[in-house]
Amino acid sequence: MDADAQGRVRKEIAEAPWVFVLMWLGFPLIGGALLWGLSRFVDWLSGQDWVPFEGLFDLAASAPEPYLTIGAIVVGVLLGLGLAFLGHADSLKVTITDDDITATRGGKSKKVATTDVTGAFRDGKYLVLLGANGTELLREKTDIPRERMRQDFIDCGFTWHEADPHADEWRRWVDGTPDLPKGGNALLRTRTKELKKMDPDLADIDKELRDLGVMVRYDKGKHYWRLSNRD
Template structure:
């Protein structure tokens, strides 16, 4: 479960300290263990005709008898790989800072600030935190890995409109099919491009195309790479 740090004017929801510590300690240790195991098995692995990265395995086997250097290098290399994985994990972790006046969503070097006055609804859609604006447009949709209880409690503590039942406009979504005549402007072309990005797993392109669709008043969500869309509800004021 996420940690929620309550201060006088803010709530910070993030991964618990034990999970962060386990990641930074456990991954390097696991990497060192894998490095040592590969070094110990290098000679046998090099004889297998189907082994991937055969050149690297043969190089490792050629220095396996040079002890203690071979063991030191394998442990160090594995630990470095573990540290890299821990860094990537830390950069992918969502941190949510909630105050009475705004919400800050931080993931690595990317930060988004949203003023409380423009938030119409907050809810969880599967493993994603979603904030809707006054025109029912998506202000943010961010994935997270842990439970939603701390997020819910944090938003409610600061008076945000938490939608316990999920997306209040879910029934308005319809499955996208190419060349749908009810789509505005270039939305169909954007959805086609986004479908290709989803197939390739290009998260950056998927997010950018979502933003472009938002400019056209189209909200999009996906399930198993199938896209669903609805229109926003523009307000007069």
């Protein structure tokens, strides 16, 4: 939307509604169909030593019809609903107001003052907001179409870069890099360990890195870094 009742919200940028409709309808249907198909082979699968969770298939094979078919479909639908929930929760919504830009995902929000933003761009699937001296204020993954996001930011009066204006400054991080400020290597080691967790919490680490003037991005299992252009 372009404005709320008080005229404060300028844009809400999110996945198109049809994406969520497809997710909530499609995933349960696919899940139910897949497990129904699997249930047709449960007798054969229960006798194979190489099949994982063999005991589960033995239990399913002992179930009479129509309970086996009904149970398989119900479980498949529930699994599909679970995937739809996770997909919906992981989707990004960006709200631009007169005062700030808020990125919300899974009930967690990151807020950046509108006046601090000097430009925005897409780095692959990541939305990046830039501040003074090349500082990255926000880097969030999103599947929102790039062109729609680009136009919405331009409509709100922001400078949109067609590519990362600091692309040639990024360097691959190797532990012990001497060019990082004091404490930078330790923070990147901690960040690497945190990324191995199921639900990594990087906000505090990234803030500490930004305070040191270190920008960081993670691509294909490797960390890359650059320094902000501070005086």
